[in-house]
Amino acid sequence: MxxxxxxxxxxxxxxxxxxxxxxxxxxxxxxxxxxxxxxxxxxxxxxxxxxxxxxxxxxxxxxxxxxxxxxxxxxxxxxxxxxxxxxxxxxxxxxxxxxxxxxxxxxxxxxxxxxxxxxxxxxxxxxxxxxxxxxxxxxxAPEKMGRVELGRNGNVKAIHRAHPFQEKRSKxxxxxxxxxxxxxxxxxxxxxxxxxxxxxxxxxxxxxxxxxxxxxxxxxxxxxRLDDLFSINRDVLMKKVSFEGVKGLEVDSGAADPAARIDPTSSLVPPFKIGAGSRIDAGVLILGPTVIGPECEIQAGAVVNNCVVLGNAQIGRLARLDHCLVGEGAAIGEGATLRDQSIVPPANPFGKKKSRGIVFGQADWHVPVSRFYLAAKRVIDVAAAALTLVLLSPVLLVVALAIKLDSPGPVFFRQIRCGLRGKEFTMFKFRSMVANAEDLKRKLQAFNEVDGPMFKIMEDPRITRVGKFLRDTNLDEIPQLWNVLKGQMSLVGPRPLCMEEMAHNPKWRDCRLAVRPGVTGLWQAKAHDKIFFNDWIRYDTEYVHKCSLWLDLKIILMTLFKEMNFFRRKKKNNGVMDSNNSDCAAESSPK
Known part of the structure; x- marks a missing residue:
């Protein structure tokens, strides 16, 4: 062989x-x-x-x-x-x-x-x-293959009961x-x-x-999903799947590590596993299947039933947990009662001080923000967008006229993009390219200068004369303030993309769709002349994990500072636009 x-x-x-x-x-x-x-x-x-x-x-x-x-x-x-x-x-x-x-x-x-x-x-x-x-x-199962088809207005159009033979997708x-x-x-x-x-x-x-x-x-x-981590621990603990020869699994289910400290008045019902250095106080009841990680503290009178508790976690006295997953370093308060939840630890990139509970089976991406933040952000979005559109209305009229006189085609570029939770909307921009830019893009694909699903050429031949000025000054983005007023976008957030442009990284897609897309974002504010797709992923993910009013303000200031630097370079170059400037809203599709 x-x-x-x-x-x-x-x-x-x-x-x-x-x-x-x-x-x-x-x-x-x-x-x-x-x-x-x-x-x-x-x-x-x-x-x-x-x-x-x-x-x-x-x-x-x-x-x-x-x-x-x-x-x-x-x-x-x-x-x-x-x-x-x-x-x-x-x-x-x-x-x-x-x-x-x-x-x-x-x-x-x-x-x-x-x-x-x-x-x-x-x-x-x-x-x-x-x-x-x-x-x-x-x-x-065939009985679970039924589907409800809805019309455009949300009314039920039909109920289909397909036979397994009719399912054409791969199994x-x-x-x-x-x-x-x-x-x-x-x-x-x-x-x-x-x-x-x-x-x-x-x-x-x-x-x-x-x-x-x-x-x-x-x-x-x-x-x-979090459910998977819970289920896999339970399967191994209950020997539904047996891994012989794996280092660390020598101790039978129903035995604690010798280094664990267990009060003799506590009750432990197998199957269970308790890690080294953990402390089980008086009167604690642990009902299997339950896994307690190393260096955990289960305080007096607590009940832990059918749970997975990762290392360095603390469960307060008289707390009761049923079918829960407790994250590493998480703290459960005294007398707390939790069921069917995962407890996110405080020591995480979100910077939150309190542990958070997430219901098992939750499909939406978990964004660690308060209701106050969401309400304040929306108020700021509406006020800033409305004021800017009013103040710049004379400029917008001049821009619209310049676009019409410069090249044939519409004033606005419209494209379907994905917003919060993947809901599609029509995004507006001032047109900065020739009318057949999408057709030319296929012919220019070999000249693409960036990786991943993005498409960008520093000296893109599709950009019109007025379009170059609009892109260099980011004036082409101003119509998106109308999307902000309608609640489809925010001033700050990941840039809106088409669904196919996010297919290369589903986790990044789900993360960025957990918040409203923005006119500017962390990636646009930090991007340099050379753009890498992995940086885009990293900055989008960082924003979603750390979003706050202070971060939003910081991104807006960084964007404005970047614009001022551009005009400073332009003035230094005697009015010649710097072709190497990385505009603050570079996208894989036409601007």
């Missing part, structure tokens, strides 16, 4: 975020499953498949933290920690020199599976594949594990954002490369 791949790449990424809530200040691959980190489970399964070398890709600011964690509890494989920044596909190109052999594994860092991967390798080798996707079958979903031939690395552009799912596989299909899907047998779960 041909030698099995010896290298596996794990795409660990950033912090363990679930719909915007950071449950622990570590990547998901370090999250504990029954007090044993996730990477130990993956390493065990991979080692049985012949893997000897593990490459873990993380974002830059987490490299040292992950390296320290793995040095204290190393996996049973050789491992390298590599910082990467160019998406799931681009990361593979970044670690190309570390990959050994003609084939290699790629796994998402949120995957827990127990299966014989050697069978997937045999399938891949027999088909001489360039890429094989590990997949799991989606099963939906396989990607599990988060792939087998690649080393040749795919040549198809990934260097130092450029590149998505594995949305970009690499279409390229392989276009080249008619041998690709296939392998339906994974056995246990396979991904940590997508």
């Amino acid at each position: 041909h030698q099995a791949p010896s290298t596996a790449v794990i795409l660990a990424g950033g912090l363990a975020t679930f719909s915007g809530a950071v449950i622990a200040p570590v990547p998901k691959i370090l999250l504990p499953i029954c007090n044993c980190p996730l990477y130990q489970y993956l390493a065990r399964v991979l080692s049985l498949a012949g893997v000897r070398d593990l490459i873990i890709c993380v974002q830059e600011d987490l490299e040292a933290q992950v390296a320290e964690y793995l040095s204290l509890s190393p996996p049973p494989l050789n491992f390298l920690i590599r910082k990467t920044a160019y998406g799931t596909g681009g990361s593979l190109r970044e670690v190309e020199r570390d990959i050994k052999g003609d084939a290699f594994w790629v796994l998402n860092g949120d995957l827990l599976l127990l299966t014989d991967l050697s069978r997937m390798w045999e399938f891949h080798h027999e088909h001489r594949g360039m890429a094989t996707v590990g997949a799991v079958k989606i099963s939906e 396989l979903r990607p599990a988060g594990i792939y087998l690649f031939g080393s040749g795919v690395l040549e198809l990934i552009p260097p130092q450029s954002y590149f998505d594995l799912k949305e970009e690499l596989f279409p390229v392989l299909y276009h080249l008619q490369a041998a690709t296939a899907a392998w339906e994974l047998p056995g246990y396979c779960r991904t940590l997508t």
